[in-house]
Amino acid sequence: xxxxxxxxKIFRKEIDAKEVYRDDEIVAFEDIRPVAPTHVLIIxxxxxxxxxxxxxxxxxxxxxxxxVANRIAxxxxxxxxxxxxxxxxxxxxxxxxxxxxxxxxGGRGMGWPPG
Ligand code: 5GP
Ligand code: ZN
Numbered sequence: 001x002x003x004x005x006x007x008x009k010i011f012r013k014e015i016d017a018k019e020v021y022r023d024d025e026i027v028a029f030e031d032i033r034p035v036a037p038t039h040v041l042i043i044x045x046x047x048x049x050x051x052x053x054x055x056x057x058x059x060x061x062x063x064x065x066x067x068v069a070n071r072i073a074x075x076x077x078x079x080x081x082x083x084x085x086x087x088x089x090x091x092x093x094x095x096x097x098x099x100x101x102x103x104x105x106g107g108r109g110m111g112w113p114p115g
Pocket of ligand 2 (some may be wrong): 002005006008009047048075081098099
């Protein structure tokens with residue numbers, strides 16, 4: 001837990017978010033500036049700054065985050081058309097919040113390579 005971290009505050013419910021999933025370890029909520037019809041952020045309770053700090057000890061947690069993303073994709077029926085899971089690391093990738101978060105994007109066609 002980091003005192004001044006935006007996503008730690010969302011996990012602790014000190015800042016409002018439109019939650020779509022919660023358990024003891026993971027929360028998922030709507031992105032405040034969605035870039036696709038489905039744009040959900042999946043975060044762990046643990047304050048891990050980015051994907052780069054993940055170790056083998058986090059394997060189950062990371063699998064849990066992906067499981068939550070898959071479940072939300074199923075609920076929104078975007079599993080057949082497809083969806084994208086994104087972990088941005090650092091400024092060149094566009095990371096703006098330094099608490100690990102998995103973007104679930106779907107509901108529209110997406111280009112490749114990404115911008
Ligand atoms: P990043 O650019 O770090 O990969 O993604 C951070 C995401 O967090 C952005 O898509 C941004 O719109 C979202 N975001 C930033 N502040 C808030 C907030 O206060 N509430 C919610 N729900 N999303 C936020
Ligand atoms: Zn945090």
